[in-house]
Amino acid sequence: MYDLPQQAKADPETIDYGTYAEFRAGLLKHIAIEEKILLPAARRLRGGEALPVADKLRRDHGAFAALLVPTPTPAILAKIHTILETHNLIEEGAGGVYEVCEQLAGEQVEALVAEMRAMPEIKLAPHVDSPQVEEATRRALERAGYSFEEDQ
Numbered sequence: 720m721y722d723l724p725q726q727a728k729a730d731p732e733t734i735d736y737g738t739y740a741e742f743r744a745g746l747l748k749h750i751a752i753e754e755k756i757l758l759p760a761a762r763r764l765r766g767g768e769a770l771p772v773a774d775k776l777r778r779d780h781g782a783f784a785a786l787l788v789p790t791p792t793p794a795i796l797a798k799i800h801t802i803l804e805t806h807n808l809i810e811e812g813a814g815g816v817y818e819v820c821e822q823l824a825g826e827q828v829e830a831l832v833a834e835m836r837a838m839p840e841i842k843l844a845p846h847v848d849s850p851q852v853e854e855a856t857r858r859a860l861e862r863a864g865y866s867f868e869e870d871q
Contacts, residue, residue: 734791740843743787746799747841750780756835757820764823772809772816778863779806785859790846798860798867 753776762769770776782802786795810816824831860867 734793734796736791739791739796744841744843746783747787747843748838750783751841752835752838754780756831756838757816760831761816761820761823764820764827770816770819775863776806776809776816781859782863782865785852785856788846788852789848789856794867798865802863802865 758770758773758776761773779802783799783806786799786802789795808815820831821828857867
């Protein structure tokens with residue numbers, strides 16, 4: 720899924736909107752799984768204490784969600800790709816969120832995985848392009864520690 724932004728802009732002059740829609744739905748589902756199932760389970764398994772990286776993940780999720788609202792552009796795809804590089808290391812790297820959650824879940828890991836697999840598909844809303852969306856996206860990126868202008 721994570722290489723779909725690159726596939727969607729394989730031709731620099733055009734964006735493959737079908738590929739992008741698949742990526743968009745997948746990323747939104749991924750965020751929903753983490754926000755509604757994984758991070759709350761980790762908090763519960765840690766006796767009510769959130770994972771140290773939970774706030775960072777949530778801010779990144781907010782940035783992703785904001786970037787997925789407007790019609791995609793090469794700049795938006797580049798920003799998503801940049802954020803994914805760091806975000807994926809936090810989740811998938813050695814000692815990352817997934818490894819920690821698996822250890823925390825212990826014998827409950829299969830039930831947790833089953834709950835994540837049962838997450839329904841995300842219904843995509845149409846893209847919205849407006850000055851308000853652009854400003855909200857900039858704010859979400861800033862909260863997550865990114866600037867929309869970098870990488871352009």
